[in-house]
Amino acid sequence: MDSVIRGEAYVVGDAIDTDQIIPAEHLVYSLKRPDERRLYGRYAMSGVPASGQGLPQGHVPFTALDSFRSRFTFVVAGTNFGCGSSREHAPFALAEAGARAVIAESYARIFFRNTVDGGFLIPFECIERLISRIQTGDMLELDTVQARLTNEDRGDSFTLRPLGDVARILQAGDVFAYARQAGLIPMAP
């Protein structure tokens, strides 16, 4: 886990469920084969209705048409981000598109677990309603150690909730690395 991450924000609303993060029709691609896995990057967030894509204006696709990578480093969301199905394809798709962290008011449990245990993204919880303080395209800097987020474009700075116990898994890389360090499973084959 890098101590500082810098990049552009992509802002969405409340209750963005996993069908909006990656629609079910795309779940058939292999997560392993490079020619197919990049399709997850291409269709990340494509299920969000157009008016909600990239707030406040909307109509900003997360990944530009005919591209496999997003220019956005952060997803900034409201409450209950990642609710719905257990598909790990959701944090995977965001990571595959190039996102590094999500800043949301709250998360659905399974999405949060998947994000941490798979080591895909860093899921921070914000205290204030940041979707009304940050706009899509704003340049952000996240200090993962201090749990602080700075909006460089607007000169704002926000304290985030500390990661707590899960920081150890994110530090290790994923749940396997963590379990090996803790001696819960044998070293890698």
Place this chain on the structure above:
Amino acid sequence: MTITEKILASHAGRQRVTPGENIWVDVDILMTHDVCGPPTVDIFKREFGEDARVWDANRVVVMPDHYIFTANHHAHRNVQLLRTFAQEQSLPHFYDVGTPRYKGVCHVALAEEGFNRPGSLLIGTDSHTCTSGAFGMFSTGVGNTDAALIMGTGKIWLRVPDTMRFIFDGALPPYLMAKDLILAVIGDIGCDGATYRAMEFVGEAVYSLSMQERMTLTNMAIEAGGKNGVIAPDEVTVRYVRERTDAPFEEVYSDAGARYYSEHRYDVRTMEPVVAKPHRPDNKAKVSEVAGTRLDRAYVGSCTGGKLEDFEAAARILKGREVVIDTYIVPATTEIGRALHHTMHDDESLHGIFESAGCLMGQASCGACLGGPKDTFGRNMGHEVVISTTNRNFPGRMGSKQASVYLASPLTVAASALSGVITDPRTVLC
């Protein structure tokens, strides 16, 4: 301790656990399907080696159910990957597509095949794995990485949840179903009202329900963000389980002095049929408030509303009548699909009733519950307004971002299919 805390403690080899602590537990059954199974296997092999063996072949259940009746070649490849893995690992509990063993929707099939046993701990790579909690056990959904870790070790870390208690007093009136009760709860506490917590259902109305109806309650715990839903076992539970398996089990109950996060009491005699309006499961309205809303199609199916009793309820209303909008009937499992032919309402089979009513009959699977490939039976393709017995109505869930989905009980869906507008089942039931 609550039933959830006790089951977690026993699977962690501990006397006591406290909500909020993270513990490692032993898993009794790991279930996976065609969408999350193949990536789980990939991660399992990456982490434990190409030749690694699963921790216990008898405890791994593989039930393809999501994308079955489609021409999509990626979907077929996923089932083929499961087939190869099941063979490699000599998995006894693989329910292969295109064979007499094929079952359909995993959460209902787990019950039918006797994998749900009181006191046990079951993890699945599907969010509705919480369904199994109807059997007085702990069950929850996880992603591929956690499932791969279980495949290799039989273990998972869990945070012990606080428990919210939902009490349903009174005898259930004939126009209400478990679906109405759970939609009311989700509407009251919201889609994140139970996040990280257990939802325990008790009360006279709950214990008057069959196992199938109880499964509807626990099935939708996830729609309130719940980690698990649970109903303590009684003689109805034990009878159902004993008919399906000889495996030993131990019934577990909450202590009289157990600590609950919150208590929510309902008197079912004063409740009305409800729907969840587009596009959230917590967007609750009484059916009477939205009656008359124009519809394009109706859908009866899924792990929530595609069980035999859901079809019995729909048939009660559709018998001798005709639907006026496209009405899709999708049994959750092949066992239910067969039962439609020999389960009678008065003198007619359920299948016969649906055919005479003009319904479109599908095959056992998840079907259009989650949209899926373009050629999926019943999938929304445009701006349809749908009333459905499924569990989610987020944008695009049934295939089209432009469609609008109302969630309702099978009684309400059937009553609405007759008129083409949302209809209170009380106006049709005699």
